[in-house]
Amino acid sequence: MNIIDNKIDTILVIDDEKDIRTAIKDYLELRGYRVITAKDAIEATKLLDREVFSLIISDICLQGMSGLDLLHLIKEKEIDIPLILMTGYGDMEKVMDAFKNGAYDFITKPFDMNEMFISVKNAVDKQRLKWENIQYRLHLEEMVKKRTTQLKIAYKNLEDMFLGTVRIVINTLEASDRYTKGHSERVRQYSIKLAKKLGLTSQEIRNLEIGSILHDIGKIGIDKTILHKNGPLNNDEYAIIKTHPSVGKHILEPIEFDEKIINIIYQHHERYDGQGYPSGLKRDDIFFLARLVTVVDAFDAMMSTRPYRNQLLAEKAIIEIDKNLGTQFDPEIGKNFIKLFNTDHSTMDILKHYNKDGKF
Ligand SMILES: [Fe+2]
Numbered sequence: 001m002n003i004i005d006n007k008i009d010t011i012l013v014i015d016d017e018k019d020i021r022t023a024i025k026d027y028l029e030l031r032g033y034r035v036i037t038a039k040d041a042i043e044a045t046k047l048l049d050r051e052v053f054s055l056i057i058s059d060i061c062l063q064g065m066s067g068l069d070l071l072h073l074i075k076e077k078e079i080d081i082p083l084i085l086m087t088g089y090g091d092m093e094k095v096m097d098a099f100k101n102g103a104y105d106f107i108t109k110p111f112d113m114n115e116m117f118i119s120v121k122n123a124v125d126k127q128r129l130k131w132e133n134i135q136y137r138l139h140l141e142e143m144v145k146k147r148t149t150q151l152k153i154a155y156k157n158l159e160d161m162f163l164g165t166v167r168i169v170i171n172t173l174e175a176s177d178r179y180t181k182g183h184s185e186r187v188r189q190y191s192i193k194l195a196k197k198l199g200l201t202s203q204e205i206r207n208l209e210i211g212s213i214l215h216d217i218g219k220i221g222i223d224k225t226i227l228h229k230n231g232p233l234n235n236d237e238y239a240i241i242k243t244h245p246s247v248g249k250h251i252l253e254p255i256e257f258d259e260k261i262i263n264i265i266y267q268h269h270e271r272y273d274g275q276g277y278p279s280g281l282k283r284d285d286i287f288f289l290a291r292l293v294t295v296v297d298a299f300d301a302m303m304s305t306r307p308y309r310n311q312l313l314a315e316k317a318i319i320e321i322d323k324n325l326g327t328q329f330d331p332e333i334g335k336n337f338i339k340l341f342n343t344d345h346s347t348m349d350i351l352k353h354y355n356k357d358g359k360f
Pocket of ligand 1: 215216244268269
């Protein structure tokens with residue numbers, strides 16, 4: 001039951017004298033409270049197990065378990081209910097002990113009902129405020145959690161929409177060239193397989209997914225006659241092709257992508273030995289996911305028929321990767337890709353894009 005939804009506060013009154021119990025009950029019920037009474041602490045503990053009370057008013061001297069014992073029990077069970085003790089004259093030592101143990105207040109018998117009411121009202125109001133604060137905090141936490149999830153979904157939807165658009169652009173770019181058709185999509189698929197084999201986190205895999213789809217986006221800015229040229233490229237043309245990682249970075253900079261994604265695009269033609277482009281970065285200076293895409297990108301490029309060199313079969317492509325471990329490719333990533341290709345049956349999907357000769 002939601003405590004706050006219950007508009008009437010319930011008070012537990014414990015006293016071994018029936019007249020006192022009844023008098024307090026009648027008085028407080030007239031003032032809008034619900035009152036349940038108990039003749040001793042044993043009966044009271046049973047009631048505490050099944051009801052939610054806003055306040056306990058208990059005589060300090062009870063048969064069996066005393067009011068102080070009850071206070072200790074409440075503390076022990078971490079029951080958060082204020083307790084007002086009714087004491088007789090000469091119980092001051094007990095009162096001090098009660099305060100030390102967390103009693104809310106005490107009233108001395110015989111007491112004036114109006115004075116008792118002030119103490120009762122203060123305790124109940126304070127308790128209600130406490131519950132409302134807890135409820136508000138819980139509600140707030142729930143709201144923050146809900147809004148965060150909604151924002152994450154909205155962001156992912158936006159990202160997916162953006163990626164969808166980019167895919168169309170990339171597909172259009174690649175479709176105009178039968179030699180590169182589907183390249184970025186295949187690089188995406190193999191990269192994810194390799195990333196999973198390497199045990200990367202879901203966030204790294206997400207970055208990799210975006211980066212691998214986009215890795216050649218800079219080719220949009222390259223002259224199509226060079227991009228689709230039949231025959232080998234001359235030095236000038238090759239120099240222009242080599243600008244595509246920088247062009248890609250430049251295109252995506254206004255979108256404020258995660259820097260890791262930009263690094264994949266900008267560094268996917270760097271070589272492990274520092275002989276790559278555009279920056280000639282070496283080894284670990286090249287971003288890990290970029291090194292991963294380099295391997296997969298090279299594999300797919302070797303598997304694809306290009307106008308300026310012969311088709312290589314998958315096995316030959318793998319041999320080529322093996323030969324270039326430590327020079328062109330990160331040896332660990334390269335070895336894992338070869339292992340993935342050779343041992344994991346699911347990676348035979350890799351070949352589904354090609355016929356048995358390794359051709360599309
Ligand atoms: Fe590229």
